[in-house]
């Protein structure tokens with residue numbers, strides 16, 4: 129995961145777009161410095177600016193996308209903080225601390241499988257775009273409870289996407305842990321063109337397979353998973369990644385008060401003890417988490 133070297137700052141930002149995306153709300157605001165610095169997987173501590181002190185504390189919200197000087201966030205209104213954010217309209221102002229956290233490590237090679245669950249898909253559009261821009265083959269697997277949430281898949285522009293809903297109202301029906309092993313195996317199996325690549329260079333991470341399980345042409349490419357979603361989804365994904373020998377980075381959800389490592393309110397249990405999701409995460413290697 130990438131280290132954060134630049135101290136975050138507090139900004140007062142005008143909202144220039146606020147529109148529903150199914151049951152979520154997409155909000156765009158002007159924040160030149162944040163847009164210049166933010167990396168995929170980083171987050172912001174955000175609250176509606178103004179007289180009201182309710183809620184007092186900002187909420188952690190992932191950077192959904194960047195566009196020139198604009199920062200976009202996608203909000204699922206579930207409690208006081210997010211309901212207040214979803215109520216923002218053009219001309220309102222946001223108080224923004226960030227960018228915060230480590231973000232995903234984009235330095236790997238080979239095909240990338242981007243996996244999102246529910247509002248956890250929000251920061252992954254930026255990630256998928258950044259991975260594509262680095263020349264990685266990218267496939268997205270997004271799971272939601274219902275169609276009203278799944279329409280957010282439209283925000284993943286120009287990406288190869290598989291969508292699943294628990295009630296089958298959009299895309300495939302079921303949890304993403306069901307198609308995940310098959311998609312991973314498909315991505316890791318090399319076709320003839322990959323075999324040539326494997327022989328000539330390792331730019332897509334292809335290596336000769338030694339067990340024949342991965343099939344076509346006897347080649348195996350090490351896929352890397354990037355995921356954000358509910359803990360249960362990430363735990364299942366971690367097991368599946370391990371079974372397939374795939375590396376996985378997971379962005380962990382935590383309730384946060386300060387967002388900068390001071391209050392210890394966001395700790396996550398890892399195999400090396402407790403770590404702060406805000407300053408040492410939110411992205412961890414799946415193998416680091418004590419599931």
Ligand SMILES: Cc1cc2nc3c(=O)[nH]c(=O)nc-3n(C[C@H](O)[C@H](O)[C@H](O)COP(=O)(O)OP(=O)(O)OC[C@H]3O[C@@H](n4cnc5c(N)ncnc54)[C@H](O)[C@@H]3O)c2cc1C
Nearest residue numbers: 171188189190202203204206207208209210250381382410
């Ligand atoms: C790095 C990061 C990025 C995020 N990105 C986004 C994003 O892009 N968009 C988005 O909409 N959300 C995002 N979230 C989630 C959001 O910050 C939380 O859901 C936040 O708690 C919402 O605040 P709230 O006041 O609206 O709701 P809350 O009052 O905090 O309640 C939200 C949910 O959490 C439950 N809850 C409340 N307190 C606790 C507790 N102490 N322990 C366990 N459960 C509790 C509630 O029952 C409810 O279901 C992100 C979280 C993190 C850590």
Ligand code: FES
Nearest residue numbers: 387389391392406
């Ligand atoms: S939110 Fe305070 S230490 Fe992480």
